[in-house]
Amino acid sequence: MPRAPTTTDAFNAVAEPRRRQILDILVRRERSVNDLVRVLRLAQPQVSKHLRVLREVGLVKVREDGRQRLYRVDGRPLKPIHTWVKHYERAWNERFDALDEVLDELKREDDSNDASHE
Amino acid sequence: MPRAPTTTDAFNAVAEPRRRQILDILVRRERSVNDLVRVLRLAQPQVSKHLRVLREVGLVKVREDGRQRLYRVDGRPLKPIHTWVKHYERAWNERFDALDEVLDELKREDDSNDASHE
DNA sequence: TTGACATATTCCCATATGGGAATATAATTA
DNA sequence: TAATTATATTCCCATATGGGAATATGTCAA
Numbered sequence: 001m002p003r004a005p006t007t008t009d010a011f012n013a014v015a016e017p018r019r020r021q022i023l024d025i026l027v028r029r030e031r032s033v034n035d036l037v038r039v040l041r042l043a044q045p046q047v048s049k050h051l052r053v054l055r056e057v058g059l060v061k062v063r064e065d066g067r068q069r070l071y072r073v074d075g076r077p078l079k080p081i082h083t084w085v086k087h088y089e090r091a092w093n094e095r096f097d098a099l100d101e102v103l104d105e106l107k108r109e110d111d112s113n114d115a116s117h118e
Numbered sequence: 119m120p121r122a123p124t125t126t127d128a129f130n131a132v133a134e135p136r137r138r139q140i141l142d143i144l145v146r147r148e149r150s151v152n153d154l155v156r157v158l159r160l161a162q163p164q165v166s167k168h169l170r171v172l173r174e175v176g177l178v179k180v181r182e183d184g185r186q187r188l189y190r191v192d193g194r195p196l197k198p199i200h201t202w203v204k205h206y207e208r209a210w211n212e213r214f215d216a217l218d219e220v221l222d223e224l225k226r227e228d229d230s231n232d233a234s235h236e
Numbered sequence: 237t238t239g240a241c242a243t244a245t246t247c248c249c250a251t252a253t254g255g256g257a258a259t260a261t262a263a264t265t266a
Numbered sequence: 267t268a269a270t271t272a273t274a275t276t277c278c279c280a281t282a283t284g285g286g287a288a289t290a291t292g293t294c295a296a
Contacts (some may be wrong), residue, residue, distance in 0.1 A: 001250085001254050001255055001280085001281085002254065002255090002279095002280065002281040002282055002283090003121070003124070003133075003134070003252075003253040003254065003281085003282070003283080004133070004134070004135075004254095004282090005281090005282065006121070006282080006283075006284095011132065011133045011135075011138075012128065012133045015121075015122070015129045015130045015133040016121070016122070016283095016284085017122075017129075018284090019276090020129075022204060023206075024205075027205065027206065027284080029263045029293085032242080032243090033242070033243055033244090034241095034242065034243085042259095042285090043285075043286070043287090044242085044243070044244090045243090045245080045246095045285085045287085045288095046284070047243095047283060048243060048244050048245080049244085049245090049284075049285090050284090051243095052244080052245095063252085066242090066294070067241065067242045067243075067244065067291065067292065067293040067294065068243085068293095069242080069243065069244095073206070073209070074209065075206030075207075075208075075209025075210065076209050076210045078203050078206045078209065078210075079209075079210040081199065081203050081255075082200075082204065082206075082207060082210075084138060085199050085200045085203065086200065087142075087145065088141075088191070088193030088196045088200075089189070089193075089200060090146065090193070091154045091192065091193025091194050091196065091197070092193065092194050092196075092197040092200075112130050116250095119238075119250085119251085119283085119284050119285055120249095120250065120251040120252055120253090120282085120283045120284065120285090121251085121252070121253080121282075121283040121284065122252090122283095123251090123252065123253085124252080124253075124254095124283095134253095136253080136254090150272080150273090151272070151274090152271095152272065152273085157259075157275055160255090161256070161257090162272085162273070162274090163255085163256080163257085163258095163274075163275080163276095164254070164255060164256085164272090165273095166273060166274050166275085167254075167255090167274085167275090168254090169273095169274095170274080170275095183272075184263065185262065185263040185264065186263095186271095186272065186273085186274090187271045187272080187273065187274095233272065237296100238283100238295100238296085239294105239295085239296085240293100240294085240295080240296100241292100241293080241294075241295095242291100242292080242293080242294100243288100243290100243291080243292080243293100244290075244291070245288105245289080245290065245291085246287100246288085246289075246290085247277095247286100247287085247288085247289095248285100248286085248287085248288105248294100249283105249284105249286095250283100250284105250285105251284100252281105252282095252283080253279105253280100253281080253282085253283095254279105254280105254281100255278105255279095255280105255286080256278085256279095256280105257276100257277085257278085257288105258275105258276085258277085259275080259276075259277095259279100260273100260274075260275065260276085261272100261273080261274070261275090262270080262271100262272080262273080262274095263270100263272080263273100264269100264270080264271070264272095265269085265270075265271090266267100266268085266269075266270090266285095
């Protein structure tokens with residue numbers, strides 16, 4: 001089995017730095033494809049292709065305006081990433097050193113998993 | 119140019135679900151490779167290969183104990199992911215719907231920073 | 237209608253993938 | 267020493283990649 005397609009989920013889609021860059025630009029306001037081409041200094045087909053990946057995982061929405069397509073961000077598919085990575089926050093955040101709510105939380109999840117199918 | 123190697127950074131490393139699963143297991147306590155093999159029900163070589171990727175991006179550390187290698191998590195390389203994705207939090211969090219809320223939070227952070235002299 | 241502009245798609249290619257299978261290396265035990 | 271256990275590495279393969287180049291599609295303007 002090869003690596004999962006980039007369109008599998010947000011995790012895979014945003015592993016590509018260009019696509020994060022695109023989202024970072026679009027998060028401020030909607031942009032046409034050519035706007036992005038100019039800002040990124042990337043060839044237009046590559047931009048369109050990145051946008052397609054982002055579209056397929058729902059991270060951007062398009063609006064038609066004449067011959068332009070105006071893209072904007074929909075950050076909701078990023079929530080699973082945030083949720084997952086949040087569990088590791090204590091690794092770099094001293095605020096979590098004392099009492100460990102995160103581990104408690106993970107433990108609670110694990111316990112319910114153990115109880116449900118093991 | 120093909121897709122960036124999985125060992126490029128944490129973004130690429132954790133795009134693979136198996137590797138997230140490994141981290142989720144190791145976050146509770148250190149484990150030997152065979153422990154992981156049993157829990158994941160995956161062939162040993164694949165586990166070792168996933169662990170190598172995680173090692174190369176610094177997400178796990180190893181400790182030798184006889185013929186076993188005990189792996190544990192080091193979540194610090196996940197911080198860039200957390201930082202990046204946090205900027206999109208308002209997309210799914212109703213708490214951020216009103217701009218005032220954001221400003222309040224920023225102000226609160228500033229205040230606590232002032233209080234703890236930073 | 238024709239030409240210019242905006243965007244999307246297709247084809248090419250070198251490269252890395254993750255799993256399977258076999259094997260190598262290292263440490264322990266009989 | 268040889269056998270066993272634990273882990274890592276190597277080889278194979280089907281597949282998707284991201285960029286480049288060329289082309290297709292769609293929309294507007296003269």
